[in-house]
Amino acid sequence: MDYALQQLLNALAFGAEYSLVALGLAVVFSIMGLVNFAHGEIIGVSAYSVFLAAALGLTSPIVAVLLAVAAAALAAVTFERVAFRPVRYAPTTTGLLTAFGVSIVVQNLFMLLISPKPQSVSILNGLNQMWFFGPFAVSSLQVMELVVSGLTILALVLFLNKSTLGLAIRAASRDFATVRLMGIRANRVIATAFAISGALAGIAAVFILARRGSVSPDLGFGLVLKAFVACVIGGFGSLAGAAAGGMLLGFIEVGLLVALPQEYGGFKDALTYVIIVALLVYRPEGLLGQRVELGDKEI
Amino acid sequence: MSENAEIIAARPSGAATGVGNGRFGRSLVGGLVTALPVVVIGFAILAFAPAYYTHLALAAFVNLIVVVGLQVFMGNSNIANLGHSAFVGIGAYGVAVLSTPLAMKQLSIPNAPFGLALVELNPLVAALLALCVVAIIAAISGKIISRLSGVAATIVSLALLIIVHSVFLNWTDLFKGNQAFFGIPKVINLPAMLVASVVVIVIARLFKDSRWGLQLRASAQSPQAAAAFGIDARRLRLVAWVLSALICGLAGVLFAYFAGTISPKLFYFQQIFMTLAMLILGGMATVTGAVTGVIVLSIGLEFIRSIESGVTIAGIQLPQLLGLSGVALGVVIVLCMAFRPGGISGRLELDEQLSRLFRRNAR
Numbered sequence: 001m002d003y004a005l006q007q008l009l010n011a012l013a014f015g016a017e018y019s020l021v022a023l024g025l026a027v028v029f030s031i032m033g034l035v036n037f038a039h040g041e042i043i044g045v046s047a048y049s050v051f052l053a054a055a056l057g058l059t060s061p062i063v064a065v066l067l068a069v070a071a072a073a074l075a076a077v078t079f080e081r082v083a084f085r086p087v088r089y090a091p092t093t094t095g096l097l098t099a100f101g102v103s104i105v106v107q108n109l110f111m112l113l114i115s116p117k118p119q120s121v122s123i124l125n126g127l128n129q130m131w132f133f134g135p136f137a138v139s140s141l142q143v144m145e146l147v148v149s150g151l152t153i154l155a156l157v158l159f160l161n162k163s164t165l166g167l168a169i170r171a172a173s174r175d176f177a178t179v180r181l182m183g184i185r186a187n188r189v190i191a192t193a194f195a196i197s198g199a200l201a202g203i204a205a206v207f208i209l210a211r212r213g214s215v216s217p218d219l220g221f222g223l224v225l226k227a228f229v230a231c232v233i234g235g236f237g238s239l240a241g242a243a244a245g246g247m248l249l250g251f252i253e254v255g256l257l258v259a260l261p262q263e264y265g266g267f268k269d270a271l272t273y274v275i276i277v278a279l280l281v282y283r284p285e286g287l288l289g290q291r292v293e294l295g296d297k298e299i
Numbered sequence: 300m301s302e303n304a305e306i307i308a309a310r311p312s313g314a315a316t317g318v319g320n321g322r323f324g325r326s327l328v329g330g331l332v333t334a335l336p337v338v339v340i341g342f343a344i345l346a347f348a349p350a351y352y353t354h355l356a357l358a359a360f361v362n363l364i365v366v367v368g369l370q371v372f373m374g375n376s377n378i379a380n381l382g383h384s385a386f387v388g389i390g391a392y393g394v395a396v397l398s399t400p401l402a403m404k405q406l407s408i409p410n411a412p413f414g415l416a417l418v419e420l421n422p423l424v425a426a427l428l429a430l431c432v433v434a435i436i437a438a439i440s441g442k443i444i445s446r447l448s449g450v451a452a453t454i455v456s457l458a459l460l461i462i463v464h465s466v467f468l469n470w471t472d473l474f475k476g477n478q479a480f481f482g483i484p485k486v487i488n489l490p491a492m493l494v495a496s497v498v499v500i501v502i503a504r505l506f507k508d509s510r511w512g513l514q515l516r517a518s519a520q521s522p523q524a525a526a527a528f529g530i531d532a533r534r535l536r537l538v539a540w541v542l543s544a545l546i547c548g549l550a551g552v553l554f555a556y557f558a559g560t561i562s563p564k565l566f567y568f569q570q571i572f573m574t575l576a577m578l579i580l581g582g583m584a585t586v587t588g589a590v591t592g593v594i595v596l597s598i599g600l601e602f603i604r605s606i607e608s609g610v611t612i613a614g615i616q617l618p619q620l621l622g623l624s625g626v627a628l629g630v631v632i633v634l635c636m637a638f639r640p641g642g643i644s645g646r647l648e649l650d651e652q653l654s655r656l657f658r659r660n661a662r
Binding site for chain 2: 029035083086087090091092093094096097098100101102103104105106107108109110111112116217225228229231232236264266267269270273274276277280281284285286
């Protein structure tokens with residue numbers, strides 16, 4: 001029973017992290033159709049800022065957390081301004097490849113300017129402790145991941161539903177042209193979407209740093225690939241789908257870890273993707289995606 | 300959209316009216332013209348270059364074949380494919396497992412399943428079998444990918460890459476995992492590679508100009524209009540995917556046969572980044588673009604690598620420049636997408652550009 005509870009918590013924590021990152025991807029995709037492969041590098045920028053700040057003498061974990069989120073939001077907005085604005089009205093494939101290019105550039109810049117090897121960051125290790133609830137020992141990090149992700153998603157939902165800008169973002173995902181006719185600035189909507197996406201990535205970066213205790217150039221890349229998969233299972237562009245897809249992915253991964261014998265543990269990733277691809281055979285448009293007539297998105 | 304009109308206008312006047320042999324002949328000649336720069340460079344290297352450059356050239360030719368294979372799917376269907384290295388890897392490991400001499404296998408994979416440790420095939424037979432495996436995996440994955448919309452298809456192509464890579468890494472009895480797989484017979488030299496490159500370029504061009512290629516490009520431009528004409532875009536995407544995979548698989552086979560040693564990381568993101576940048580820089584709409592991109596970036600990257608691997612400035616070695624070639628690749632992609640999404644060669648093949656040029660001069 002104890003073991004089952006522990007694995008359930010594992011799955012929830014993994015799922016929460018995937019959901020956060022997948023939501024960041026979905027917010028951007030839903031309004032401008034950009035498949036942001038550089039999202040992992042936003043996580044990277046955030047983590048490396050904490051690394052640099054710690055190297056320069058920062059000791060307070062709370063400041064480090066705030067710095068991580070702020071740096072990620074800033075990085076996301078900067079990427080949009082520098083790289084994605086020129087291709088804003090281009091076809092999806094152009095945007096996707098641009099983002100891929102940005103991702104390569106930033107990853108290699110980390111390598112070039114800092115180091116290709118992992119660098120240790122211990123400032124956030126304090127988040128990762130064991131908490132004891134009566135007979136149960138749980139990782140504080142996992143509990144925090146779950147709680148913080150839940151609160152963040154709640155805040156996001158409130159923002160999207162209650163504020164004017166949030167309303168504009170939701171409207172923009174349906175019909176950007178009309179939103180602009182209503183007198184909302186396109187640049188502001190898109191910049192807000194990127195800032196939200198960046199902040200979500202920053203929160204994810206905090207958890208990654210606390211768990212791994214080190215930074216490396218490809219820090220966010222693998223995670224974002226999984227988040228993409230979560231988006232695809234959920235239905236690309238659907239926010240609820242991204243969150244649900246992330247959770248499902250967490251459960252599939254932990255389920256495989258439990259079910260697979262030790263010596264086949266290496267096949268976990270391969271099997272995860274196989275299961276997901278198999279899901280797509282039955283629902284090519286994703287679990288919560290709508291069946292869009294081909295060509296509907298063309299303006 | 301304006302791009303549609305451009306493409307329709309860009310159809311060379313002859314190709315639209317020509318039927319049967321005329322059209323086939325024209326694109327065959329066109330393919331050969333496209334391959335001409337490759338042949339010239341190949342002969343120049345054969346005649347003049349020292350052995351070190353021959354080795355570099357062989358690697359560049361492998362990249363050329365991969366990029367042309369990538370163009371067959373990406374250029375015609377306009378769906379980004381980020382998983383093509385999976386097929387390169389399957390081709391390479393296929394021949395590695397099938398054709399490595401038994402004595403070598405005793406050392407490297409003595410416990411291979413299905414009695415593969417006791418198999419030593421003729422390199423040609425091994426290559427054909429490896430390509431069969433590529434075709435089967437491509438048909439299965441293509442069946443799924445061709446059903447998905449553009450973005451989801453791209454993500455699934457990535458998933459395929461990760462699945463295949465993870466199998467190479469973890470099925471150690473068959474693929475030696477992270478370690479290098481050595482002892483593959485080195486049966487490929489530069490002339491053979493040259494012939495393969497030309498054949499692949501011509502095939503890619505013939506496919507692009509064929510009825511299927513034209514229909515696929517039309518359905519990428521406007522899915523609804525193409526569907527209204529009765530074009531089955533899914534089936535065409537599947538055909539292009541399998542052909543593309545076979546060409547990439549062939550590149551893997553050739554790579555294994557000239558390098559003699561392979562390891563999984565060769566067929567992972569590094570190769571994806573590089574070949575993708577080559578195709579984008581050259582222009583993914585044309586086979587000429589694929590060829591141009593490979594030539595330009597191969598030379599450019601070799602130059603950057605010579606800086607990267609440690610220039611000594613004023614007696615100080617600079618090993619930190621690791622990553623410079625990656626930055627260059629990424630910058631090439633980003634700048635290309637922002638300023639010239641069509642790449643260097645744009646939307647016309649080399650022979651079409653040449654015939655335009657001559658027509659203008661004659662006037």
